[in-house]
Amino acid sequence: MKIEHFAFNVADPIAVAEWYVTHMGMTIARKMDGGPNTHFLADNSGQVMIEIYNNPPDQVPDYANMNPLILHLAFVCENPEEKRAELEKVGATFAEEVRIKDGSHLVMMRDPWGLAIQLCKRGVSMLKA
Known part of the structure; x- marks a missing residue:
């Protein structure tokens, strides 16, 4: 499937x-x-x-008041810091940033409607090429 x-x-x-x-x-x-x-x-x-x-x-879920760990939409992103700055200029808001020992850099944000989105730069890709 x-x-x-x-x-x-x-x-x-x-x-x-x-x-x-x-x-x-x-x-x-x-x-x-x-x-x-x-x-x-x-x-x-x-x-x-x-x-x-x-x-x-x-009902439309109250995305803005949900913890981002309950539901988020994750995107592969080569430069999370740069994309964060771009998205903040167009209505997204910053939630949190995490750096993992494997080299991963994760930036959690919310789109203008409150849905959590994550910008993922993985130290080791989890997706097949």
Whole structure:
């Protein structure tokens, strides 16, 4: 089995999708106008997607008040310090920074809607090339 996507119920899927495309390098693989305004966003490998939508019958989680260790979206990032500075200029906020003995550098942030995002520079890559 292979994961196709992970879905997030958000208040404003159009704005969230636009931010991730503009600032996180994602592309719109598919979108559905109207209704829940579903957007499937692919990473630059085209192998991993997230789904952003608004489903009013259910609640939008209070991402901003969730501990980032409960839920976060992690991105491979070659220069977490530089990307942190870029993202802070466009509405993201810093949460914490961790350096691990294996050389990994992890920067936890929140997007403008409060969802935790992590910038990961691993000492040893966990992904297959």
